[in-house]
Amino acid sequence: MFENKNRRTELSELGEFGLIDQLTKKIKLKNKSSIKGVGDDAAVIYYGTKQTLVTTDLLVEGVPFDMTYTPLKHLGYKAAIVNFSDIIAMNGIPKQLIIGIAASNRYSVEALEELYAGIYLACDKYGVDLVGGDTTSSVSGLFISITVTGEADKNEITYRDTAKNGNLICVSGDLGGAYMGLLLLEREKKVFKADKNMQPDLGGYDYILARQLKPEARIDVINHLKDIKIKPTAMIDISDGLASEILHICTCSKLGCNLYEEKIPIDVTTINIAEEFKIDPTVCALSGGEDYELLFTIEPDYFDKIKDIDGISVIGHLTAENEGVNLISRSGTSIPITAQGWDALLKKDNGKKS
Numbered sequence: 001m002f003e004n005k006n007r008r009t010e011l012s013e014l015g016e017f018g019l020i021d022q023l024t025k026k027i028k029l030k031n032k033s034s035i036k037g038v039g040d041d042a043a044v045i046y047y048g049t050k051q052t053l054v055t056t057d058l059l060v061e062g063v064p065f066d067m068t069y070t071p072l073k074h075l076g077y078k079a080a081i082v083n084f085s086d087i088i089a090m091n092g093i094p095k096q097l098i099i100g101i102a103a104s105n106r107y108s109v110e111a112l113e114e115l116y117a118g119i120y121l122a123c124d125k126y127g128v129d130l131v132g133g134d135t136t137s138s139v140s141g142l143f144i145s146i147t148v149t150g151e152a153d154k155n156e157i158t159y160r161d162t163a164k165n166g167n168l169i170c171v172s173g174d175l176g177g178a179y180m181g182l183l184l185l186e187r188e189k190k191v192f193k194a195d196k197n198m199q200p201d202l203g204g205y206d207y208i209l210a211r212q213l214k215p216e217a218r219i220d221v222i223n224h225l226k227d228i229k230i231k232p233t234a235m236i237d238i239s240d241g242l243a244s245e246i247l248h249i250c251t252c253s254k255l256g257c258n259l260y261e262e263k264i265p266i267d268v269t270t271i272n273i274a275e276e277f278k279i280d281p282t283v284c285a286l287s288g289g290e291d292y293e294l295l296f297t298i299e300p301d302y303f304d305k306i307k308d309i310d311g312i313s314v315i316g317h318l319t320a321e322n323e324g325v326n327l328i329s330r331s332g333t334s335i336p337i338t339a340q341g342w343d344a345l346l347k348k349d350n351g352k353k354s
């Protein structure tokens, strides 16, 4: 499962420095801001007049990733992407990546090379340099810590607490797919555990599996918004589900909102499999998470500019704080979006979050 090559080189054969060299020897720095990468006590980066964005993410085997259905290359790719997405959600451009790994002897050199192949793939696609890291052993399992730095002009940065009453709420792409992909993988894992001869039946679900295993960060969206001269008043990436993210924007900005259920973009594959699992697709979008789409707010004057853009949906508007954070259902009822409210709705709809 861990390696697609037959060779297995023990970590102890290479030793720490040999391993670092093996994993980093092909690096060619792409960015002018990456002054010094791997090979000294610290990396050197220089953004001139720009501001520096920094974000970090720690992955621990078992929480949240499950090695039984996460190929290491996908894991590396996703681990990089989720950090890029955080920089992009600040309206910044990711530039450098630093990785810390702790691996047990269950992992071979080839396995870590697979992990790095995924990280390098993401770095190449998004123009990011791997400029450093740290390597140690672990008594059990794999730990991956990734830090990404990025740059933005001071007046381009988008915070969570700067949305204004009356702003439109927009979302990129479609929601809920990554969560359905996860449920599908978990279902097939159970089938596989019960009968080792059963091959997973994942045909026809490519889209949601890719949403779970190989997400993308929406740098194309922030670039497009810059091209058409729209600066979001606030922005956040959707890592924990639409409900949680809109609550963050509303709480930070001291506002309320109305989100319209019928406007929430959900792919037909997601709807179909949600029905198969007897879960309301809206619940998937609101509570699912890991879609890494962007949720942002804009001045209402931009409605005409934004309404016809493919892949961006206007799903509601901000209101005064005392009006609350609400979902307006298809039938027109207003349902408060709170953590608890959602638990209640999850029960009502028989939707389960694992």
Ligand code: ADP
Pocket (backbone or CB within 6 Å): 020, 023, 024, 037, 038, 039, 040, 041, 042, 043, 099, 100, 101, 131, 132, 133, 134, 135
């Ligand atoms: P130090 O003893 O100063 O921590 P290391 O020997 O750990 O130095 O690291 C040497 C160089 O290799 C540094 O530039 C460091 O950033 C880089 N490095 C260490 N581990 C990794 C790794 N797993 N991936 C990429 N670069 C690494």
Ligand code: MG
Pocket (backbone or CB within 6 Å): 133, 134, 135
């Ligand atoms: Mg070190």
